[in-house]
Amino acid sequence: MRNTTKRAYVLFALIAVFFIGFAILAVRFGMNGEKWATDVHNELLATTRVPSLYDKSTITDRNGKMLFESDKDKGHNWSADPTIRKATLHVVGDAGNIGSSILKQSKEIILEPTYTYDLVNGLQVTKVQEGDDVDRDIQLTIDADVCKTAYQAVISYSAGANRGTIMAYNYKTGEVYCLTSLPSYDPKNPPKEPESGTYYNKALSSTFTPGSTFKIVTSICALENGKADYRFNCNGVVKVGGRDIECYDKTKHGNLTIQTGLNQSCNGIFSQLAVELGKEKIAKTVNQLGFTSTVYINGVQTGKNKFEIDEASVHEVGKIGMGQYRTEVTPCQMLMLMGAIANNGKAVIPTLIMDDPTNGQINENIHLNADTAATMKTFLRSNFTDYYESHSSAARDSVIKSLELCGKTGTAEHIDKEGNANDKNHAWFVGFSQREDFPVAIVVCLEDMPATAASGIGNAIPAACEVLKAIWNAHIVQP
Amino acid sequence: MNADRKAQQSRLRRRKYHAVDRGLILLILTVFQAVIAMPVYYADNTLQTRLALEFGGFILFEWLYVGIMHFLLKKKNFELEFIAFFLSGIGLTLIAASQPKKFETQLIMTIGGIIVYDILLWFLQDVKRVMAVRFLVGIAALGVLGVGFLLAKKITGNINGAYNWIIVSISGYRFSFQPSEFAKIAFVFVGAASLDKLLTSKNIYLYVGFSMASIGILCVMRDLGAAMVYFMTFLVLAFLRSGDVRSFLFLGVSLALGGGLGFAVMRVLSGNQGEKITRRLKTYLHVWNDPLGKGYQQVQMLINSAAGGLFGVGVGKGIGRGTTPEGLTDTMFGVICEELGWIIAFAVLATYGFLLYYAVRVSRSAPSTFYSISACAAATMLLAQAALHVFGSADLLPFTGVTLPFISQGGSSMICCWGLLAFLKAADIRTYPKVFKQMV
Numbered sequence: 001m002r003n004t005t006k007r008a009y010v011l012f013a014l015i016a017v018f019f020i021g022f023a024i025l026a027v028r029f030g031m032n033g034e035k036w037a038t039d040v041h042n043e044l045l046a047t048t049r050v051p052s053l054y055d056k057s058t059i060t061d062r063n064g065k066m067l068f069e070s071d072k073d074k075g076h077n078w079s080a081d082p083t084i085r086k087a088t089l090h091v092v093g094d095a096g097n098i099g100s101s102i103l104k105q106s107k108e109i110i111l112e113p114t115y116t117y118d119l120v121n122g123l124q125v126t127k128v129q130e131g132d133d134v135d136r137d138i139q140l141t142i143d144a145d146v147c148k149t150a151y152q153a154v155i156s157y158s159a160g161a162n163r164g165t166i167m168a169y170n171y172k173t174g175e176v177y178c179l180t181s182l183p184s185y186d187p188k189n190p191p192k193e194p195e196s197g198t199y200y201n202k203a204l205s206s207t208f209t210p211g212s213t214f215k216i217v218t219s220i221c222a223l224e225n226g227k228a229d230y231r232f233n234c235n236g237v238v239k240v241g242g243r244d245i246e247c248y249d250k251t252k253h254g255n256l257t258i259q260t261g262l263n264q265s266c267n268g269i270f271s272q273l274a275v276e277l278g279k280e281k282i283a284k285t286v287n288q289l290g291f292t293s294t295v296y297i298n299g300v301q302t303g304k305n306k307f308e309i310d311e312a313s314v315h316e317v318g319k320i321g322m323g324q325y326r327t328e329v330t331p332c333q334m335l336m337l338m339g340a341i342a343n344n345g346k347a348v349i350p351t352l353i354m355d356d357p358t359n360g361q362i363n364e365n366i367h368l369n370a371d372t373a374a375t376m377k378t379f380l381r382s383n384f385t386d387y388y389e390s391h392s393s394a395a396r397d398s399v400i401k402s403l404e405l406c407g408k409t410g411t412a413e414h415i416d417k418e419g420n421a422n423d424k425n426h427a428w429f430v431g432f433s434q435r436e437d438f439p440v441a442i443v444v445c446l447e448d449m450p451a452t453a454a455s456g457i458g459n460a461i462p463a464a465c466e467v468l469k470a471i472w473n474a475h476i477v478q479p
Numbered sequence: 480m481n482a483d484r485k486a487q488q489s490r491l492r493r494r495k496y497h498a499v500d501r502g503l504i505l506l507i508l509t510v511f512q513a514v515i516a517m518p519v520y521y522a523d524n525t526l527q528t529r530l531a532l533e534f535g536g537f538i539l540f541e542w543l544y545v546g547i548m549h550f551l552l553k554k555k556n557f558e559l560e561f562i563a564f565f566l567s568g569i570g571l572t573l574i575a576a577s578q579p580k581k582f583e584t585q586l587i588m589t590i591g592g593i594i595v596y597d598i599l600l601w602f603l604q605d606v607k608r609v610m611a612v613r614f615l616v617g618i619a620a621l622g623v624l625g626v627g628f629l630l631a632k633k634i635t636g637n638i639n640g641a642y643n644w645i646i647v648s649i650s651g652y653r654f655s656f657q658p659s660e661f662a663k664i665a666f667v668f669v670g671a672a673s674l675d676k677l678l679t680s681k682n683i684y685l686y687v688g689f690s691m692a693s694i695g696i697l698c699v700m701r702d703l704g705a706a707m708v709y710f711m712t713f714l715v716l717a718f719l720r721s722g723d724v725r726s727f728l729f730l731g732v733s734l735a736l737g738g739g740l741g742f743a744v745m746r747v748l749s750g751n752q753g754e755k756i757t758r759r760l761k762t763y764l765h766v767w768n769d770p771l772g773k774g775y776q777q778v779q780m781l782i783n784s785a786a787g788g789l790f791g792v793g794v795g796k797g798i799g800r801g802t803t804p805e806g807l808t809d810t811m812f813g814v815i816c817e818e819l820g821w822i823i824a825f826a827v828l829a830t831y832g833f834l835l836y837y838a839v840r841v842s843r844s845a846p847s848t849f850y851s852i853s854a855c856a857a858a859t860m861l862l863a864q865a866a867l868h869v870f871g872s873a874d875l876l877p878f879t880g881v882t883l884p885f886i887s888q889g890g891s892s893m894i895c896c897w898g899l900l901a902f903l904k905a906a907d908i909r910t911y912p913k914v915f916k917q918m919v
Contacts, residue, residue: 007719008839008855014715015832018862021870022828028873029785029821036785041770041778044786044798122788122820 030119037123038115044125045113058137059092059102061144062175062354062476067092068103078187084144086184087151090201091142091352094187100201100300102138102352139354141175149470150180153463157446158182158427159453164446165202165331166467167350170477171339171432172439174348174360177471179203203335205303207328208445211412212265212456213428214323216337218274219258219379221285223372225277232256232269241314245271245322248411259379262408263387265456267322274321279309282320289337290347290365291329298352303330324413331443334430338441340366341380342406342432345373377434380406394462399469403438407431407464409456414448424448429460433468438477442468501557505545508561509538512568515819518794519575530575533586537571540590556909558837559900562830566885567893569827573814574807574888576795581807581888588890592897599664599901604911606847613672617689620665624696627658631700643702659697659705660891663860664898666693666709670716671853671902687732694736704867704879710736711863716856763877776803780813780872784824791820807888809880810872831865831884834858838903845906854906857899 038045059068067088070076078085078092093101115125150166158164168178181202183195191198200206222230234253237246245267247253253266261269274282286292286307294302306328309320319325332350340347345368351359384405388395395405410428413421427449432441444460444467453459471477512534520531541564548554567589575582603609631642638644645656673686690713697706713736766774766781783799786792797817800806806814816824838858842851861884868883870876882892904910 008842008851010718011715011835011839011855011859014859014862015835018828018832018835018866021866021875022825022832024875025870025873026821026825029816032781033785033788036781039770039778039782042782042786043779043802044783118788120789122790122792123786 033119033122034117037117042123044123045115060137060139061088062139062141062177063143064139065144067140067144079144081144081148082186082188083148083151085186085188087147087180088142088144089184089187090181090203091140091147091179092187094190097190097199098201099199100205102140102298140352141177141354142179142352143177143471143474143476146178146467146470146474146476147180150178150463150467151182151184153444153466154180154182154446157459157463159449159459161424161447161449163197163202163448164426164444165206166442166444166463167203167331167335168440168442168467168471169335169339169350170439171342171348171441174351175354176350176352177440177476178442178467179352202445202447203331203443204297204300205330207303207305207330208426208428208447209324209412209415210327210329210334211323211410211426211428212267213334213408213410213412213430214327214329215262215265215270215321215410216341216376216380216408216430217285217289217291218270218277218282218321219262220289220368220372220376221277221282222258222273223375224285224369225281227273227277228258228375230258230269230273232261232266232272234261234266234268236268238268238272240271240275240318241316243315245315245318259382260386262379263383265409270321271318272321275314275317277321279312279317282317283307283309288367289340290363291333293365295336295349295363295365297332297350298356298358302332305329305333323410324415326415331445334428335441335443336363336366338407338430338432338443339363340368341373341376342434342439342441343373345370377406380408380431381434383408388457388461392457392461394465397465397469399472400465403433403468403472404435405431405468406434407461409460411454411456413451423451425451425454427454427456427459429456429464431464438472440468440471440477501545501549504557504561505542508541508564508568511565512538512572515569515794515823516572516575518796519572522795530579530582533583534571534575537568537586537589544593554910556907559834559904562834563885563897563900566827566830569815569819569823570811570883570886570888570893572794573800573811573818573886576818577800578807578888584890585888585893588893589897591890592894595894596897596901596904599898600904600910603850603901603905606849609668609672609849613669616665617669617673620662620669621689621692621696623658623665624662624693624700627656627662628696628700631658641701641703643697643700643705655890657702657705657889657891659700659702660889660895662693663705663709663895666690666712667716667853667856667860667899667902670713670856671849691736704864704871704881707867707879708860708863708881712856712860715859716852719852719855764874766874774874776805776810777872777874777878779803780810781874784813784816784821784873787817787820787824789820789822791816791818791823794818805880808882809868809878809887811883811887812869812872815886827886828865828869831862834903835862838906841903841907844908846908846911850902850906853902857902861896861899 057070058066060066067079068076079088090098091102093103113125115123117123154164154166155162163182165181166178167176169176181200183198185191185194185198197206222228233255234247236250236252237244247267248265253264256266256269291305291307294304306326308326309317312320312325316325320327335350336347347363347366349361349363381404384395384407389401394400408430412426412428414424414426415421427446429444433439442464444464446454446459446463449459516534520527520534545557545560571582571585571589574585627645628642630645635644635646643657643659645658669689670686673682694706694709694713697709762769762773766777768774770778779799779802783797783802795818797814799810799813799817803810812824815827835858838854842854845851845854864881864884867876867879867881871878871881882889884896885893
């Protein structure tokens with residue numbers, strides 16, 4: 001009893017330790033309070049930013065067409081064309097719902113709130129008042145009419161799903177000519193209950209199962225690991241890790257090389273190839289192609305791609321090789337990959353703002369050997385000359401043929417959070433023109449189409465072709 | 480010994496407060512609670528009738544409780560209850576500001592906690608009874624942990640990397656239970672009761688086995704925060720009791736347990752499971768390197784706490800409560816700093832220190848070693864948990880996501896805290912005057 005009570009006094013040491021921690025915390029608050037409270041990640045400061053409440057500010061497209069203007073007396077206004085308003089919503093922005101938009105994010109047009117800080121009162125934030133006498137104008141790189149064409153193309157080719165994104169850019173300068181994302185809405189009349197995904201810029205922030213477009217990554221991995229001469233005999237079905245992997249309609253593709261495998265988008269060859277290359281090499285290539293990193297586009301961070309391979313079974317590695325399993329990518333990531341292949345291995349980061357000081361930066365996360373890029377270019381070109389042109393009337397169009405397109409289609413099963421495929425598919429096309437005087441790359445992702453209607457060749461290629469023709473006809477490319 | 484007892488009795492006499500003193504303290508507490516909750520029940524310049532009634536009800540409950548205890552049951556000391564009222568009131572106010580539904584649940588749970596507290600107090604007055612049920616309680620505790628783990632895994636699934644929640648919805652009110660919280664009371668109870676009668680080595684082995692099993696289950700649940708709190712409490716229990724040879728045994732076992740805990744942590748770190756916990760531990764001391772990812776909760780807590788200043792931005796006006804889903808549980812201390820200011824926040828911290836100080840002081844004169852040890856162990860548990868919460872969210876310790884005692888939103892945590900408080904109260908000689916007289 002007595003010993004116990006004496007020993008209990010040692011617990012005062014515990015109290016002392018607690019109060020020392022307490023003192024350290026107090027000192028830290030005192031010393032770092034201002035630094036912490038005014039950190040860029042303070043969401044109060046971020047949400048108190050006021051977009052474009054100046055006397056007179058405008059956002060225009062690359063041709064000077066008005067997309068947004070604010071006026072002290074007249075308030076905010078958007079383009080007169082309702083389709084353009086919807087087609088450019090995710091780039092331009094509205095009253096603040098689209099987090100990644102220019103109106104919400106651009107330092108050019110945002111007035112940071114003013115604040116004071118002292119230890120007694122903490123952080124005091126003052127909003128910028130409307131009517132401050134400032135003019136700011138931003139010229140965007142997008143072409144409003146091309147965006148409109150893209151918006152309409154998503155609607156025409158998505159079999160009623162009306163979801164998805166098209167983004168096209170100049171892979172030498174980084175200028176984005178077209179970026180549209182659906183579902184969208186009219187910023188003049190924002191909906192009370194928007195459809196799911198409305199506020200996301202699907203090209204930059206959302207991730208999708210890449211499907212067959214990911215076979216490009218598997219091919220690059222093979223090229224860089226001494227398997228350029230890989231051969232495979234396709235019987236329509238192949239056992240990978242004890243379970244079947246089927247080609248579309250169980251088509252027997254016969255004897256294949258990587259190039260002819262890409263042409264016909266054989267699942268067997270790429271799942272077998274992935275298994276033979278092994279997890280480590282696949283993961284290394286995925287990392288080297290920038291899939292495990294993000295970039296900032298005019299200050300907005302792109303969405304994080306998902307890639308898991310460590311726990312995958314042999315069969316699942318096969319699935320990864322053909323672009324299924326848990327892999328998800330942002331359309332922008334695929335666009336930059338196209339940029340890298342088209343531009344001798346160097347991917348220019350897209351930009352939406354003309355004359356932004358960061359324009360033309362190379363994505364340092366993508367390391368692609370120039371020789372591999374050149375080989376991939378011939379493979380992707382062969383997809384058009386040896387397959388798509390005979391299977392798609394859009395690809396046979398004379399203007400499109402003159403653009404010397406390279407690319408890859410994909411039809412991806414939408415894998416939900418539980419890892420099950422539902423009856424919705426994404427139709428993909430990623431590609432570029434190899435012409436020196438038309439350095440344009442494009443990504444089309446038609447999201448959640450009815451599985452029976454979704455097809456990369458049938459839907460995504462025609463949509464891409466319409467947009468590329470619009471860019472060509474607008475004569476906006478300066479090589 | 481005789482002199483000691485005389486001193487105790489004289490102290491007893493001196494401590495005869497007048498009812499007025501207690502009334503005054505309660506009045507000050509009432510004013511404090513009414514003032515800090517004002518932005519909640521008088522929001523947007525209109526009286527929020529329902530919330531006002533509920534807050535009024537809570538304050539009335541405090542008065543009734545103290546009144547009944549004082550006038551009918553002739554209780555004289557209410558320090559612990561006042562502290563718990565003070566802390567619970569702060570928690571309730573902060574929760575009500577943005578979560579009126581959860582506030583109502585929390586209010587019910589607070590009253591439930593007080594009932595548990597009084598039942599436990601009644602039960603603890605008979606040491607023989609305590610000794611008689613300790614095996615049963617020990618088995619029940621392991622049962623609650625084990626079954627709780629299985630139920631959590633089956634019904635609720637993985638929450639933040641751990642299987643420690645059972646969530647049930649009853650007519651729109653969401654009740655969540657954490658088995659590890661209820662078992663805390665039993666852990667202290669069994670620990671103090673079996674150590675009080677440490678006569679045979681069989682007893683020691685049984686007790687050590689019990690402790691290892693409890694902490695082991697918590698590790699399997701991946702509730703590392705709770706495991707650390709239990710372990711700390713085990714060390715204190717062992718230390719208080721260890722005398723001669725046994726101290727070596729205890730030291731050895733403690734080290735083994737510590738090693739086991741470390742091993743479990745390593746397992747979690749290297750395995751594919753428990754990614755969220757792993758991330759939290761890996762981020763320790765590096766939260767500013769990944770302010771949007773792994774360090775998000777802590778960075779937001781520090782930013783928003785710093786923004787509060789000495790007097791805070793006002794209840795409900797902070798943004799820390801909304802930046803993460805666990806704002807009102809895992810980083811509740813940050814919400815206090817931000818909305819009520821550092822003065823109140825540090826006063827809150829000081830009360831946890833005071834609880835252990837109180838336990839040590841009352842344990843000197845407690846009528847039985849069981850009371851001394853259980854009071855110190857319970858207070859250590861509360862302090863350890865407060866320390867893990869506060870210093871964990873402020874990145875001075877690894878962030879394990881434990882609740883702040885009496886304040887964080889969460890029913891089982893609230894009930895557990897009141898239950899632990901009963902051990903402190905039971906050790907106070909003024910609580911059971913009859914028992915004390917018999918002993919003397």
